[in-house]
Amino acid sequence: MAEAVAQANANKGVLGWIERTGNKLPDPVFIFFYLIGALIVVSLVAAASGYSALHPTEKMAEGAPVLLQATSLLSAENIRRLWVEMPQTFTHFHPLGYVLVVMLGAGVAERTGLFAAAMRGAVRNAPKFLLTPMVALVAMIGNLAADAAYVVLIPLAAVLYAAAGRHPIAGIGASFAGVSGGFSANLFPGQLDALLFGITEAAAEALAPEWDANLVGNWYFIAGMTLIYLPVIWFVTDRIIEPRLGVFKPETEAAKTATDGDKPLTAGQKKGLVWAGLAGAAVMLAWAFFAIGPGTPLIDETAEGPARMSPFFRSLVAGFFVLFLAAGWAYGAAAGTVKTHRDIVRMMTESMADLAYYLVLAFAAAHFVAMFNWSNLGLIFAIHGAAAIEASNLPLPLLLGFIVLMTGLVNLFVGSASAKWALLAPVMVPMMMILGVSPEATTAAYRVGDSATNIITPLMVYFPLILTFCQRWRKDFGLGSLMAMMIPYSIWLLLTGLVMTIVWVALGAPLGPAAPVDYALPG
Template sequence: MSAAGDQTGRQQGGFLGFVERVGNLLPDPTIIFIWLIGALMLLSALGAWLGWSASIAYPGDKAPDFATLENGVLTYTASSLFSEGNISRLFTDMPKTFASFAPLGLVLTIMMGAAVAERSGLFAALIRLSLSRTRASLLTPLVAIIGMVSHHASDAAYVVFIPLAAIMFAVSGRHPLAGLAAAFAAVSGGYAGNVVPGQIDVLLFSFTQEAARIIDPAWTMNPLGNWYFIAAIVVLFTPAIWYLTDRVIEPRLGRWGGVADEELQAELARNDVTADERRGLRHAGLLALLLVAGFAALAVVPGYTPLINDEATGTARLQPLYAALIAFFFLLFLSTGAIFGRAAGTVRSAGDVMEMMQHGVRTMAPYLVFVFFAAHFVAMFNWSGIGPIIAINGAESLKAMDLPAPVLLVSVLLLSSFLDLFIGSASAKWSVLSPVVVPMFMLLGISPEMTTAAYRMGDSYTNIMTPLMSYFPLILAFARRWDRSIGVGSLLALMLPYALTFMALGISMTIAWVALDLPLGPGAQVHIAMMTESGR
């Protein structure tokens, strides 16, 4: 199949050219954290010299780490990271600081299981099956829904799903770039949405947990804490993608001049689900149902409920169930991937499963290096006392301004959007922002779950409007298969209507969620009782 036109040069002018040039000056996120640690050490020395402190009324009888409690008043005082105690702690506790970082164990656990599901071909087969034999008029909404669900497939969502959507549009006689745009918008621009929680929920909430414990040491993350919110994004964004693709993007592209020739038909056939894969999907589906039933039984069988805290009341009774979801997702991905691979021929022995798990850990090597420095940044942030001081004083200032909760959350959303133009990693940004905004908003009565939801919304829609997004060059390569003349500016122009629409919908949805005080997930609300009252 031929592609019309010649490749155009990259546009360097205008705002997008400025963003690209500035973004290219930024180093790797790991290097950024090294700089942040250095800046934090200097700031802590300045704060200790100036005598920075903050106090709040505290109902507990035991002070959190790095704080003093006297007559019901909790006081944080800035501590220089150059002090003997902090330097000693830095070097003697370095392995402990790294190993005890909450996101590390959570993410590695999930990734070992997800690697089996991905490497065995389970995720890719599910995507291909979902798109096969679909009416051309219903391709767009189906692409939108599958795109947002496919986040669980990690790289497969970009490498398999997006080019496959373009192929399906071409075979159906529609413009393939419209299919590519719809898929890219769903996978990347709708990154905050999904039908069920997954790896990204665990990853971001693990950072939220570390930040929330600055104020409430007993706060424990719930991977389902944003479930209703992220599901509502799918409901809201799907018709938006449908309308924009069919009524704005495809008419603008014009009639596609290509044909579904033999090469294209052969590629579609290669992307079809084989008989062995279909058998594997049936086996994996049955096993998934059994696992769900078994997991539920541990919470409902009379006289044997290891996943229920019988001594607690209310939603606290379900805390063991929420905490066990990490293990459940690990077992679900591992077992369904293995049984699928056995039927499909990609898993021939237990050794293959072990190799896939090891591959999952190997792919996490860059993350491990990043986490080493992120863990120390978060720990040193706590040692210095600067995080609680900023949170308490910031909360007092915001409280004095009497800004409504929607305005506060939209500010976090917009800050996340701006940073996303330059730093693609959602976890990297949240690991820096969460120690400040989560405690601050908790003191103002906004739950950690709602703050996380606002951040996720802002982090998503800008993915498709920046050349700095890590998969942007790959999407550009996919687009040039159908039109060699398409350049960076052309792809950005193609995606901009989606980004602006998602931005408007995201802000409106966040405001409405807070205004109506809707539940965010099982046991998670927008508002919480203010943790303390400020005092001096």
């Protein structure tokens, strides 16, 4: 009865309409194929009309800016590129390698029973209402692990919720909102700071050649984002999303096992957890040795500040693979779920089989993203959007707020944070410096908009993977269901981030150590 009432309520209102309409759409694989067809038509029209923009960074030999023109996808060059580079387009799709590598290890840890036992033991006596803030905080801090956070934390959050008797898809929503919607929020600077401020420095030097990047220039700001986003994600998950999902009824054996959270652990399971803990500790010590031992292979000794840790952060995908494989194998050997090495191979094979649909979806998504880049339309849209900001003549706090909104809009079309900033920064940073706003403040505003709309665009490279995670728990969970679930997060994160940016700039609070909001051009 409760489930029927919850389902009836879920079908009401705007979110219910979005879910019903979205679920009537074709399979996401074919949506990408349809989008490719539409993109071809748009590229033809744009190329024929001479749609173009001056590239903000590239110069010709004589110093004039390069004219970036829309290119027809039916040009001889692009047709040849499509057919000749098809294998590379697919295999070079950014998230594919991360997903496959991490899931090889995570599949072993899941199938040996490690995840279910560890989560059950962890939450058996823990207050269920604290799950959401715990998951959201770990998800935002997990951005230090870059893309690995998507393929590690989000499926783990679903298991954690299921083990606590709560809806696992609510856990996916909360963790996806933290990892992706709060992509720039963190308590510590990381590799994203090094990446973005490197681009900021290059843009700022156009006006002030002596300006040097401060890699902790947004530290206070991103820590503030974390503190503000945490209660937002908690509220949206527990008060909006989970009530719409209703009572969870497991549809698969794996789900039934994960939700069996009230039974005490057996002696074998307890022994397995001890062995898994020892194996995990050994792997973490090995990674620490790689960072501080002789030669420091995971530290860039030539860089300064957080940038020194960039190799370490990039190695975490492989690190998670080794960690899950070692811990899962150790648990299985102690608990009796692994008899020989052949069991490990079988589990890895089964984990790849679970990703079969994702591989098909990734093929279609990879080609759409690549063809969008070939047409130059994404770059031109971004450049014209930046020019519109320059012409707005808004007060400084509102202008930075407008940067947040415009970045959020552009983010629906150009997903990469660094690629988008490389296009926008050469216009935005010098423009704001002239208006008396520091490069650190402009970078902070950009980061708010870049995060909030990640979770509502199917063009985001990990969006298909999140849909796959949801369908492991509810087979009929469609694209519309995922969109309807994430829109409240996106709206609340964008609004609170926007207000935070405006108030922060209006108060003139420092954005980080030696990083004021104001800026004066050198005389």
